[in-house]
Amino acid sequence: MITDKTTLWIVIVLLGLGTYLIRFSFLGLIGNRTLPDWVLRHLRYVAVAVLPGLIAPLVVWPQATGGHLDPARLAAAFIAFGIGIFSKNTVASIIGGMIALYGMQFLLG
Amino acid sequence: MPQTNPKSVFWSGFRAGSPFILVVVPFALLFGVIATKAGLNIVETMSMTFLVIAGAAQFTAISLMQEHAPTFIVLLTALAVNLRMAMYSAALVPHLGRAPFFVRVLMAYFMVDQAFAVAFQKYEASPEMTVNQKVLYYFGSLLPIIPLWYIFSYVGAVAGATIPPEYSLDFAIPITFIALTAPAMRSLPHFIAALVSVAATLALIWVPYNLGLIIAAFLAMIAGAQVEQWLARRAT
Numbered sequence: 001m002i003t004d005k006t007t008l009w010i011v012i013v014l015l016g017l018g019t020y021l022i023r024f025s026f027l028g029l030i031g032n033r034t035l036p037d038w039v040l041r042h043l044r045y046v047a048v049a050v051l052p053g054l055i056a057p058l059v060v061w062p063q064a065t066g067g068h069l070d071p072a073r074l075a076a077a078f079i080a081f082g083i084g085i086f087s088k089n090t091v092a093s094i095i096g097g098m099i100a101l102y103g104m105q106f107l108l109g
Numbered sequence: 110m111p112q113t114n115p116k117s118v119f120w121s122g123f124r125a126g127s128p129f130i131l132v133v134v135p136f137a138l139l140f141g142v143i144a145t146k147a148g149l150n151i152v153e154t155m156s157m158t159f160l161v162i163a164g165a166a167q168f169t170a171i172s173l174m175q176e177h178a179p180t181f182i183v184l185l186t187a188l189a190v191n192l193r194m195a196m197y198s199a200a201l202v203p204h205l206g207r208a209p210f211f212v213r214v215l216m217a218y219f220m221v222d223q224a225f226a227v228a229f230q231k232y233e234a235s236p237e238m239t240v241n242q243k244v245l246y247y248f249g250s251l252l253p254i255i256p257l258w259y260i261f262s263y264v265g266a267v268a269g270a271t272i273p274p275e276y277s278l279d280f281a282i283p284i285t286f287i288a289l290t291a292p293a294m295r296s297l298p299h300f301i302a303a304l305v306s307v308a309a310t311l312a313l314i315w316v317p318y319n320l321g322l323i324i325a326a327f328l329a330m331i332a333g334a335q336v337e338q339w340l341a342r343r344a345t
Contacts, residue, residue, distance in 0.1 A: 001147065001148040001175070002147050002148040002149065002171070002174045002175060003148060005153075007174070007180050008153060008174065009153075010180055011170055011174065011180060011183050011184060011187075012153065012156050012157045012160060012161070013160065014184055015157075015160070015161050015166065015167075015170055015184060015188065016157075016159075016160025016161045018184065018191075019161050019162075019163055019166060019188065019194070020217065020218060022188070022191050022192060022194045022195050022198070023194045023197070023198055023217040023218070023220040024198065024213075024214070024217035025195050025198050025199075026195065026198035026199040026201075026202050027198045027201050027202055027205060027206065027213050027216065027217055028198075028210075028213050028214065028217055030199075030202075035195075035199060038334070040196070041334045041337060041338070042330045042331070042333075042334045043192060043193065043195065043196055044196075044298075044333065044334075044337075045298065045299065045302040045329065045332075045333030045334060046189060046190075046192045046193055046326070046330060047165075047190065047193055047290065047293060048290055048293055048294070048299045048302045048303045048306065048329070049302050049303075049305075049306050049325075049326040049327075049328075049329030049330045049333065050169075050186060050189050050190050050306070050322070050326045050329075051165065051169075051190065051286050051289060051290045051306075052286075052290055052303040052304075052306040052307045052310075052329075053306035053307060053309065053310035053325040053326055053329065054169060054172065054173075054186065054286060054310075054322060055282070055283040055286045055287065056306075056307040056310045056311050057310060057311065057314060058172070058280075058282065058283045059283050060311060062279065062280065063279065064277065064279045064280070073277075073280055073283075076280065076284065077283060077284070077287055080284045080287045080288055080291070081287050081291050082291075083288075083291075084287060084288050084290070084291025084292050085291045085292070085294055088292040089292070090132055090136070090288045090289055090292060091131060091132055091135050091288075093284075093287065093288035093291055093292075094135065094139070094281075094284055094285055094288045095135075097284035097287065097288065098280075098281065098284060101277055101280055101284070102277070105277065
């Protein structure tokens with residue numbers, strides 16, 4: 001639970017502001033100058049560099065099971081990943097993953 | 110382009126954006142539910158939705174705040190997730206850079222993945238479009254996306270309070286992120302970057318202040334860029 005409301009509001013406001021500035025950057029201010037190739041090459045991988053790392057500990061050591069590896073959650077994660085890779089469909093992957101989680105929890109008791 | 114009537118340009122943007130309704134509605138609902146489950150009230154949830162309008166970054170921030178990560182790390186990580194938008198912003202300059210300043214101010218606020226994907230593809234395919242038509246098309250493509258993002262975040266936030274814990278919604282965050290990144294595994298470099306990210310984060314879990322994630326992200330970006338260059342050299 002997020003209980004520290006001061007921190008929460010700081011994050012909401014600064015994240016909103018920072019995100020806006022990122023969106024505004026080139027279109028609003030920098031104009032026609034282009035980024036150097038090596039910067040673009042690294043920027044291409046920002047999303048796949050941050051998001052998998054963010055969730056890996058949540059999958060391997062879930063809080064809901066007291067930080068112990070949970071076969072149901074691990075299997076659901078792999079199933080969601082498989083559906084996402086093959087169907088390229090985000091919504092199908094979320095729904096498939098959650099169904100797999102409920103199914104595994106039911107089977108494993 | 111065949112239609113020169115401003116209205117029809119706007120509505121052709123609307124049609125191009127409308128398939129994303131299927132993505133935005135469940136995603137917004139889920140954000141509302143997760144935010145509520147994390148302890149945010151309606152005002153807080155909706156403030157975040159209105160100020161940030163970037164689902165992945167919002168999930169990131171919520172998830173890290175739940176782990177009591179330091180504020181600085183929460184912001185750094187969530188903003189890193191949004192850095193891709195600097196690329197969108199740069200890519201739109203040749204097409205929209207000559208629009209009036211206040212229009213660009215507004216377009217920047219609404220610059221979401223789906224609108225960028227739809228509009229940029231259209232601009233590249235139709236170089237004869239005027240700046241005005243491009244602006245209309247952009248806002249047309251936003252119309253089926255943005256209002257639904259607000260409305261269904263709200264519905265999710267209201268509904269979230271009534272969902273009991275048996276539904277394991279704690280795990281909806283990781284599942285959502287997996288679902289967001291899996292389709293991005295377009296190429297070997299993307300896949301390697303994701304793999305390095307996972308391995309390095311798990312190996313660096315002992316590093317304080319969730320800094321392991323930031324280090325892992327840097328390593329993963331370098332890995333992706335290196336593999337890309339290696340593949341390019343091999344191809345020539």
